[in-house]
Amino acid sequence: MTDPTPYNESDSQAIVERIEAAVRGLRYGSVELHVHDGRIVQIERREKFRLEQLTGKRRGAGLKRCR
Secondary structure, eight states, rough: OOOOOOOOHHHHHEEEEEEEHHHTTTTSSEEEEEEEEEEEEEEEEEEOOOOHHHHHHHHSSOOOOOO
């Protein structure tokens, strides 16, 4: 397998800025980078919302685990 073509300076800076934007303001969740042939091709941001913060209830107080 050959090494991927390196990013030029402006591409690298744009990728870093997109990753920073995906992380900015994220309280709970994840940022996932998809890499194909050694190059970042996709950035996914998944945000989770904690219900106890919205309702003021402690964790698990209003939700039951299904068995």
